Amino acid sequence: MASTNVKLGITAVTLESAAIALLLSSTSNALIYQYFALHILACAAITPLAWLLLPKNYQQPRVWVMLLLFNLGFFIPVIGLFGFAIGSLIANWLPFFRTEHRFQAVEAPQYEMPKHAIEAGLRSGRVRQQLSDKSTPIELRMKALLALQSMPARHASGILREALSDNSDDLRLLAYGMLDSREKQLTHRIQEALHTYQQAQSSAERYLPARELAELYWELVYQNLVQGDMRNFALEQVQKYTTEALKEKVKDAGLWAISGRMWTLRGDYIRATGCFSTAIKQGFPVSRAEPYLAELAYLRKDYQGTRRIMKNLRERGGSRPLLMAADYWGQ
Numbered sequence: 001m002a003s004t005n006v007k008l009g010i011t012a013v014t015l016e017s018a019a020i021a022l023l024l025s026s027t028s029n030a031l032i033y034q035y036f037a038l039h040i041l042a043c044a045a046i047t048p049l050a051w052l053l054l055p056k057n058y059q060q061p062r063v064w065v066m067l068l069l070f071n072l073g074f075f076i077p078v079i080g081l082f083g084f085a086i087g088s089l090i091a092n093w094l095p096f097f098r099t100e101h102r103f104q105a106v107e108a109p110q111y112e113m114p115k116h117a118i119e120a121g122l123r124s125g126r127v128r129q130q131l132s133d134k135s136t137p138i139e140l141r142m143k144a145l146l147a148l149q150s151m152p153a154r155h156a157s158g159i160l161r162e163a164l165s166d167n168s169d170d171l172r173l174l175a176y177g178m179l180d181s182r183e184k185q186l187t188h189r190i191q192e193a194l195h196t197y198q199q200a201q202s203s204a205e206r207y208l209p210a211r212e213l214a215e216l217y218w219e220l221v222y223q224n225l226v227q228g229d230m231r232n233f234a235l236e237q238v239q240k241y242t243t244e245a246l247k248e249k250v251k252d253a254g255l256w257a258i259s260g261r262m263w264t265l266r267g268d269y270i271r272a273t274g275c276f277s278t279a280i281k282q283g284f285p286v287s288r289a290e291p292y293l294a295e296l297a298y299l300r301k302d303y304q305g306t307r308r309i310m311k312n313l314r315e316r317g318g319s320r321p322l323l324m325a326a327d328y329w330g331q
Contacts, residue, residue: 015038015041016046042073127147131159145163145178157224182225186216196208197213203244203248204248217241218261222261235266253280256279257275257289257292260274291313294329310325314326
């Protein structure tokens with residue numbers, strides 16, 4: 001094999017040398033044709049040799065690589081021939097001069113909550129402030145982001161989405177992973193409920209899975225896990241399954257409340273108000289429905305109605321933010 005390669009190399013050099021000598025001896029057309037004939041034979045002889053000298057990962061696809069080598073030798077006389085040899089030697093010798101970098105496996109870092117954060121708890125506003133402060137060390141910002149795992153998803157999702165545009169790759173990946181994990185949990189439960197729904201043989205059997213589907217799709221929206229077209233699709237599914245479930249059990253106060261919140265987000269405030277009124281008639285607590293009714297009255301620009309409902313809320317008591325809003329409207 002080696003002797004064959006040597007013969008090919010000598011043959012190619014001889015043919016190319018003869019072609020150049022012939023070209024320099026005269027400029028007649030006949031000699032030019034003879035030069036091209038010898039040059040083609042020289043390129044054909046050197047091409048397989050150059051291909052064999054190439055590194056293994058450069059030799060495939062074989063036909064196209066050899067065609068490329070032939071064209072380079074043919075269209076670049078002399079230089080192409082010797083360039084093959086020099087280039088092939090460099091390609092073979094170069095790996096021996098490269099420094100080999102060995103990789104070492106390292107354990108994933110363990111993120112632990114600071115003791116003071118565990119004792120006092122991190123509020124969403126404090127976490128948002130710490131995450132937005134670029135001067136804060138990345139370790140502390142990661143810990144602040146991990147603190148969101150103990151917060152309600154509805155409050156944490158907005159902060160996590162803000163973190164998706166952070167300059168730190170680690171912070172963005174962690175925020176995406178936390179959001180994706182919460183969405184996948186709900187999606188998995190939706191698939192299970194949908195399977196049960198499809199297996200049901202009657203409307204009575206479909207009631208419970210339809211109710212569960214309405215609640216799960218609502219959770220996707222409520223926890224701010226879907227946006228854009230996916231959010232609109234989830235709201236449509238809430239409408240579909242609440243309507244079907246209420247046909248079977250019209251006294252389901254919880255579904256009427258979900259339906260009211262769904263219509264609020266879709267901008268149909270009249271229908272939403274009717275759903276909440278029906279929910280109250282079916283036993284839904286008035287104290288839980290009135291904040292939504294006050295919001296709907298405000299959205300309909302019924303400010304007197306908003307003031308009246310907020311006055312009732314102030315008398316009944318409630319959470320501190322709700323009482324602050326009731327005090328403002330009660331002035």
